[in-house]
Amino acid sequence: MAAATRAKTGNQVKNGKVRRFGRWSIVCHWLYAACFLTLLVTGFGLMYDWLDFLAGAGSRLVHRYAAIGLAIMPLLYLVGSGREALSHIREAFRWSKDDLRWLAVAVPYHFTGRPKPPAQGFLNAGQKLNYLVVITTFVVFVTTGLIMWFLRPQLTVADQGVFWWAVMLHSAAAWVAASMFLLHVYQAALHPFTRASLRGMIDGYVTLEYALFEHPKWAQQFVGQSGSKPANR
Amino acid sequence: MGRAAILTDPQAAARSGADVAMLTDLSECIGCKACEVACKQWNQNQAETSAFLGSYQSHPGILDNTWTVIKFVEDINESRDMSVESWQFIKTNCMHCTEAGCVTACPVDALTYGRMGTVELDVDKCIGCGYCEKGCPFGAVAVQAQVFDTDKKAGKCTLCVDRITNGLPPACVQTCPTDCIKYGSRDELIRWGRERVAKLKARGFANATLYGENELGGLHQLYVLLDSPEKYGLPVNPQVSPVLKAVRQVVYPLGKFLLGATFFGLLINFFASRNLSEPKDTDAPKATVQS
Amino acid sequence: MTTALWDVPRTDLVVFMGSNAAENHPISMKWFLRAKENGAKFIVLDPRFTRSASKADWYIPFRSGTDIVVLGGLIRYAIENNRIQRDYVVHYTNAPLLLDPKFEFHEGLFTGWDEDAKTYNRSTWTYQTNGSGQPLRDDTLQHPNCVYQHLRRLYSKYTPEMVSRVTGIPVETFLQLAEEVTATAAPDKSAVFAYAMGWTQHTKGVQNIRTAAILQLLLGNIGVPGGGIAALRGHANVQGATDLAVLWHDLPGYLGTPRSSHRTLDEFIERTTPKTGYWINKKKFMVSLLKAWWGDKATPENDFAYHYLPKGRADKHAYSHYDIFQDALDGVVKALVVFGQNPAVGSADATRVQQALAKLDWLVVVDIFQNDTSEFWKLPGVDPRSIQTEVFFLPAAGPLEKPGSFTNTHRLIQWKHRVIEPIGESKGDLWYANALALRLKRLYADSTKPQDEPIKYLHWDYGAGIDEEPDSELVLKEINGYEWATRRQLSSFGELKDDGSTAAGCWIYTGVYTEQGNIAASRNKNADDYLHHGWGFAWPSNRRVLYNRSSADPQGRPWAESKRLIWWDGQKWTGLDVPDMLPVPPDGYNPTYGVGGDNPFIMKEWGVGGLFGPLQEGPFPVHYEPIEAPVANLLYAQEKNPVARVFSRVGDVRQFPYVMTTYRLTEHLTSGIMTRWLPWLAEAFPEPFVELSPELAQQHGIRTGDWVRVATARGEARVKALVTRRLKPLVVDGRVIYQIGVPIHWSTRGIVTGEIANRLTPQFQDPNVQIQESKAFLATIEKLA
Numbered sequence A: 001m002a003a004a005t006r007a008k009t010g011n012q013v014k015n016g017k018v019r020r021f022g023r024w025s026i027v028c029h030w031l032y033a034a035c036f037l038t039l040l041v042t043g044f045g046l047m048y049d050w051l052d053f054l055a056g057a058g059s060r061l062v063h064r065y066a067a068i069g070l071a072i073m074p075l076l077y078l079v080g081s082g083r084e085a086l087s088h089i090r091e092a093f094r095w096s097k098d099d100l101r102w103l104a105v106a107v108p109y110h111f112t113g114r115p116k117p118p119a120q121g122f123l124n125a126g127q128k129l130n131y132l133v134v135i136t137t138f139v140v141f142v143t144t145g146l147i148m149w150f151l152r153p154q155l156t157v158a159d160q161g162v163f164w165w166a167v168m169l170h171s172a173a174a175w176v177a178a179s180m181f182l183l184h185v186y187q188a189a190l191h192p193f194t195r196a197s198l199r200g201m202i203d204g205y206v207t208l209e210y211a212l213f214e215h216p217k218w219a220q221q222f223v224g225q226s227g228s229k230p231a232n233r
Numbered sequence B: 001m002g003r004a005a006i007l008t009d010p011q012a013a014a015r016s017g018a019d020v021a022m023l024t025d026l027s028e029c030i031g032c033k034a035c036e037v038a039c040k041q042w043n044q045n046q047a048e049t050s051a052f053l054g055s056y057q058s059h060p061g062i063l064d065n066t067w068t069v070i071k072f073v074e075d076i077n078e079s080r081d082m083s084v085e086s087w088q089f090i091k092t093n094c095m096h097c098t099e100a101g102c103v104t105a106c107p108v109d110a111l112t113y114g115r116m117g118t119v120e121l122d123v124d125k126c127i128g129c130g131y132c133e134k135g136c137p138f139g140a141v142a143v144q145a146q147v148f149d150t151d152k153k154a155g156k157c158t159l160c161v162d163r164i165t166n167g168l169p170p171a172c173v174q175t176c177p178t179d180c181i182k183y184g185s186r187d188e189l190i191r192w193g194r195e196r197v198a199k200l201k202a203r204g205f206a207n208a209t210l211y212g213e214n215e216l217g218g219l220h221q222l223y224v225l226l227d228s229p230e231k232y233g234l235p236v237n238p239q240v241s242p243v244l245k246a247v248r249q250v251v252y253p254l255g256k257f258l259l260g261a262t263f264f265g266l267l268i269n270f271f272a273s274r275n276l277s278e279p280k281d282t283d284a285p286k287a288t289v290q291s
Numbered sequence C: 001m002t003t004a005l006w007d008v009p010r011t012d013l014v015v016f017m018g019s020n021a022a023e024n025h026p027i028s029m030k031w032f033l034r035a036k037e038n039g040a041k042f043i044v045l046d047p048r049f050t051r052s053a054s055k056a057d058w059y060i061p062f063r064s065g066t067d068i069v070v071l072g073g074l075i076r077y078a079i080e081n082n083r084i085q086r087d088y089v090v091h092y093t094n095a096p097l098l099l100d101p102k103f104e105f106h107e108g109l110f111t112g113w114d115e116d117a118k119t120y121n122r123s124t125w126t127y128q129t130n131g132s133g134q135p136l137r138d139d140t141l142q143h144p145n146c147v148y149q150h151l152r153r154l155y156s157k158y159t160p161e162m163v164s165r166v167t168g169i170p171v172e173t174f175l176q177l178a179e180e181v182t183a184t185a186a187p188d189k190s191a192v193f194a195y196a197m198g199w200t201q202h203t204k205g206v207q208n209i210r211t212a213a214i215l216q217l218l219l220g221n222i223g224v225p226g227g228g229i230a231a232l233r234g235h236a237n238v239q240g241a242t243d244l245a246v247l248w249h250d251l252p253g254y255l256g257t258p259r260s261s262h263r264t265l266d267e268f269i270e271r272t273t274p275k276t277g278y279w280i281n282k283k284k285f286m287v288s289l290l291k292a293w294w295g296d297k298a299t300p301e302n303d304f305a306y307h308y309l310p311k312g313r314a315d316k317h318a319y320s321h322y323d324i325f326q327d328a329l330d331g332v333v334k335a336l337v338v339f340g341q342n343p344a345v346g347s348a349d350a351t352r353v354q355q356a357l358a359k360l361d362w363l364v365v366v367d368i369f370q371n372d373t374s375e376f377w378k379l380p381g382v383d384p385r386s387i388q389t390e391v392f393f394l395p396a397a398g399p400l401e402k403p404g405s406f407t408n409t410h411r412l413i414q415w416k417h418r419v420i421e422p423i424g425e426s427k428g429d430l431w432y433a434n435a436l437a438l439r440l441k442r443l444y445a446d447s448t449k450p451q452d453e454p455i456k457y458l459h460w461d462y463g464a465g466i467d468e469e470p471d472s473e474l475v476l477k478e479i480n481g482y483e484w485a486t487r488r489q490l491s492s493f494g495e496l497k498d499d500g501s502t503a504a505g506c507w508i509y510t511g512v513y514t515e516q517g518n519i520a521a522s523r524n525k526n527a528d529d530y531l532h533h534g535w536g537f538a539w540p541s542n543r544r545v546l547y548n549r550s551s552a553d554p555q556g557r558p559w560a561e562s563k564r565l566i567w568w569d570g571q572k573w574t575g576l577d578v579p580d581m582l583p584v585p586p587d588g589y590n591p592t593y594g595v596g597g598d599n600p601f602i603m604k605e606w607g608v609g610g611l612f613g614p615l616q617e618g619p620f621p622v623h624y625e626p627i628e629a630p631v632a633n634l635l636y637a638q639e640k641n642p643v644a645r646v647f648s649r650v651g652d653v654r655q656f657p658y659v660m661t662t663y664r665l666t667e668h669l670t671s672g673i674m675t676r677w678l679p680w681l682a683e684a685f686p687e688p689f690v691e692l693s694p695e696l697a698q699q700h701g702i703r704t705g706d707w708v709r710v711a712t713a714r715g716e717a718r719v720k721a722l723v724t725r726r727l728k729p730l731v732v733d734g735r736v737i738y739q740i741g742v743p744i745h746w747s748t749r750g751i752v753t754g755e756i757a758n759r760l761t762p763q764f765q766d767p768n769v770q771i772q773e774s775k776a777f778l779a780t781i782e783k784l785a
C-alpha cells in the first residue's frame, strides 16, 4: 500500500496540498475524456432523434478518428505513467468489504450526508467502479468497433448477426459508459463532498482536508509532513 | 395492347399512387444484363469494373453504384441426364420490403417507407454507416466502405420512384428484351404471377413458385421461380435479423432509460445535496487522522 | 430470314442450331420464348451450353463442325420413316424432277470433279427435259433419277449410329430428336430453325444452311405459319448491308456481279438468269439500277452503261474480305478505306491482317473511336519503325447522330431519326461518301479518258455539295426507285422497266418510299394484325412471311385451320399477309413465268423449292470435316470440302488436340470498339476467358481464374480460365473429344482490354461466300504460372 500510494514524481506535499495524480496521468485522463466525449456525442447523434444534427458523414469520420485516439490512450497511459497506472488499476480491482459497505450507503450518503460510509483508500468504491466500467467498456468499444469498422464488408447476409451483436454491445456499452461518465463528472465537478477533487485532475494536488475526508486511509500518511499543515481558512 | 411487360398503365398507377411492384419472371430471363445497363444509365451511376469472377456475372453483388446485378448460378446435378442441367440468371435488386430491415437499421432515417410501395433512400441524409447493408436480408443495399471516407453513401434500387411517380415504367422494365420484368399494381402482378406459376406447374415444374407475395409483409419485387427459392440463392422465409430488432427494440430503450435515469437522479441529487457542506479539516474523520 | 419474328410464336417446334439468340440476338429471343409459352418445344443444339440453352426444353451438345451430319441424319430419318409432308414435297419442291442420268455422287465427290483445276464441271448437274424445255418428273418420287431418290441414297449413310459416331450425340438422343423434328411433317404442325454464325462460319457454311432448308422443305415447313428458317442477323443493319450489297459478289437486290466474260448486259442476263420464275425480270431490275447510277448517261444505245460496271477478272475467283488482305500481302492492293470495321481484331487470323495493313501505302479508317486497325502499328508484336503505311483517321458519327434506315433480321426496314448532332468534327458515313464522290467527280471533270467516265458521269444528287450534309431520305428515294422522266416515286417493283424509263437502286426495296412518303417511317400500331403491316416496310412488297403461298395446299386451302395464312378465295390470293404469289388460280398456269398456281416458290425455276441446288461444292450438301478436325471423315474418302480456300497455316491434331470455337457475348459487339469503350458495357464483361470442361481442366491442372495460354497453328492468346460443366467432353468415334471456346471481343485498346482471340482463328473459307471457319478448328491449352 505504501509503495502504491507514493507518487512517482514531484513533491508529495506542497503548500498544504497532497499530490494525487502524476502529470502524465492527468494528460491521459483528459485526452481520454476528450475522445470519449467526442465519441459519445458523435455516437449519440445516431441514437437520439433530437441529436440528428450531430449525425453526418463528417461526424462519422470524427468518430473514427476519435476511436483511434481512445484506443491508443490506455497504451500511452501505461507507457507514460508506468507504475502509477499499474498501481491504480491494481487498486481498482482490489475490493474489500468496506468497499461494498461504502457502495451500500453511497446513495443516501450523497443525498443526505449520512449514514457515514466506511473509510476509503486512494480510490473509493465509486471510483473503483468507474475504473472498472471504463476498462470493460473500453474493451467492448474497441472489439465491437473493429468489427463494425473493418469486418462489415466481409460479413455476408448469413452472418449479419455478428454485426448486430457488435452493434448491440457497442451501444449498450455506450449507455453504460455514458451514465457512469455523467456520474463521474457530476461527482468531480458538482457534488459538495467531492467537487474539491477536480483540482487533482488539473494540477495533480488536492487539499489535505479533502484527501482526509474522502480518502482517509490513504491521506493519513501526509498528516504532519512538512508543508502539509492544513492551511488556515 | 402495350408491351407484355406492363401490366398496369403507368400513368394510371402514378395517378392512383397505390402500391406498385416489379415481378421478374426468371423463367424468361436470358441473363443479358440490359437491365443492369439501363439502371446505370437512368440513374447515371458510375461503372465499376470487377475482377474476373469465374462466371458470366459482372459484379460480385449489389454495390452502392450498381443497383441491379444478374447473378449467374450453374446448377448441375451429376445424377441427371446432361440435358437437364440448368443455368439460372437471377436479377437481384432491392425488394422494397413491407417490413424492411434496412429501414429498421438506418440510424438517421435516411431509409423510409416511401411512395407507391417503395422503400426510399434519401442520399442526402445517408451518412454511409452501412447499417442498412447489414440489415437487409437480401444483400440488396450496399455501402462501399473505406477506412476513412466521408463521401461513401448507401445505394440501392429506387424502383425508379422518380419515373413511376411520373407515369413511366422503371428503366429496367422498359429495356428488358424478353419482357420478363413486369411492372404494374402489386395486386395485378400477384394475380399474374399466380397464374403463371400454375401454368409452369402444369408444364412440369412442380416446384415453381411465386416469391415475395408474403415474405417480409410482402415484397414489391416479386419473382416467378421455376424451382424452390434456395436454388436461386433467395432466402426461404427471410427475416429481419432478430439481433437487429433487439438492438432497436430493447437495447436502445433500455440504454436511453439508464442514461435518463442517471441524469435525473443526479439532478435531484444536485438540489438535495445543496445544503451539504464541502469537506473542511474539521469535518475530516478525526479517528482516521489520529490512528 | 424467310419468316417474321412475329410469326414465330405460331410454331410447334423451335430448333436452335448454330444460333445463340439469347446472347447474340436478345431482342429476337422474346419471340422464341413466346412460342415456348404457346406450347412449342424448344431444342438447342450447340457445342456449348449457352444462355439460349438455359431457356430450352432440351439441350443437346455435339461436336462443332458436324451440323450436316445431324441434319442429314434427320433427312434420312424423315425419308426412311415416311415422315415427310408428301403433297408439299411433290408439288412445291423439285423432289420429283429427274436429274441427268450421268449425275452421281461417290465418296464425297459429285460428277464433274476436275482434280487438277480443283473445281467442278457442272454439266451433269441438270434436269432431264422434254422437247419444250420442261423438266421430266415422277410424282410418285420413285424414279431412281429423281431428286428425291438421289436425296434418299445420298443420306442413307447418315444412320443414327453414324450420326452418333461423328457428332458425339448418343443414338438414343438422336432418335428422340428425330422423332420431335419429323413430327412437324404433319400438315398442322410446323417447326422453325434458327441459325446464325454457328452455321455460317465453316468451310461449308452455305451448305449447312442448305441442309436445313432441304429438311424444312421435306417437312413442309417453309412459308407456313410458325415455319421457316430464321437467319438471325448480327448487327442492327446486317440485313440491309447484304440487301444493298456491301459485298463483293452481288449488286444491290441480289443481282449477282458481272464477270469480264459477260461482255454485254444481255450476255450477263442470259448467262446468269433462270428461264422461269420471277427472275426472268432481272433485266428490268438491272437496267433500273444502271439508270439510278448513271442516269442520262445510261441509254439503250450504250447498253445502259453496263460497261461502267467493274467486272471480275476471269482468273480471279473471289474479291472477298480475306482476298483483299491477301492481295495487300501480295502487293496488289495498295490502299484501303475502312468504314466502321476493325479487321485488325475482328477478322480471322488477325496477325495476317495486321501484316497486310503494314504493307499498304495508305489506310483510311472511318470510325467512332480510334481502334486497333487505325493504330495497328501499336499492337503487340508490331515494330512501328518497319511500317511505312500512312494512316488517316476520320471521326465518324454514331448511330444516334445520323438519320437513316435499319433493315433488321426479318427484312423490316425501319427509319430512324437523328437524336443528337454529331459530336465535334465527326460526320456520318453518308457525309464522307458524298464528300468523297463529289471530290472524285471534280478531279475527273475535265478528263476525256473513257475509263474515267464511270466517275465523271456518275449520277450523284443527294441535295448537298462538297462538305454539305446530304439528305439521307433522297438516298432511300433512289433505292426505292422512280420514273426517270417525272421523278414519280414507284410503289412496286412490278413497275420497273428495262427500257431505261425507270431508275431503282435496289429493286427489292421498291415500295419503301412511294408517293405516299417514307413507308419505312410508318408506325401504325394495329393490334389485330399479328404481322404488324403498317409498321415499317418489309421487303419484298411489305411481305412478312416469304413463300407464304405454301401455307395453303395445292388447291389453295390452308393446310390446317390452325395454320391459316394465305388462301385462294375463288377470285384471288388473300390472307393475313401480302400473298407471295403470281395472280394465278391454284389450277392455273402462267406461261410467261413457267409457274403454275400450285408452285409457290416463284423466285425459283418453275416455282419450286430447291432440294437440288448447285453450289460451288455440289448440288447437295454432304459432310466434310473442318479443315482442322480431330478425326478423319468417317463418311467419305474426300475428307474436306474440296473447294474450300485455305489461306492460313493448318495445325496438326497431335499438336493441337482440342476442338475450339469462337463466339460473341451479349455484352460486347465484335471487336469491342462500340462496347469496350463504354464504361457501362465494359464493366458488364471485363475480361477475356476460355471456357473448358472440368475434365479437360483437370488434365492440365487448370482452375477457374487461372491464366492460361490458348494456342493454335496461327498464334496464341493469354486469357482467364472459366471451368464449367456447361462444356461436356464428347465421345466421337470411340474417342473422347474436348471442346473449348473463346469469345472474340477483346483487344489491347479500351477501358477493358485483353489479348486478341482472332490471332487464333484461321482464314479457311467457304467457297461460296468466303466466310472463315472460326467455329471449328484445333487448339491446345496450357496453364500459365
Ligand code: SF4
Pocket: B093, B094, B095, B096, B097, B099, B100, B101, B102, B103, B119, B135, B136, B137, B138, B139, B140, B141, B156
Ligand atoms: S430488400 Fe433490403 S434494401 Fe430493399 S427494402 Fe428490403 S431490406 Fe431494404
Ligand code: SF4
Pocket: B024, B028, B029, B030, B031, B032, B033, B034, B035, B036, B070, B089, B091, B175, B176, B177, B178, B179, B180, B181
Ligand atoms: S434485361 Fe431482362 S432478360 Fe436481360 S438480364 Fe435483365 S431481366 Fe434478364
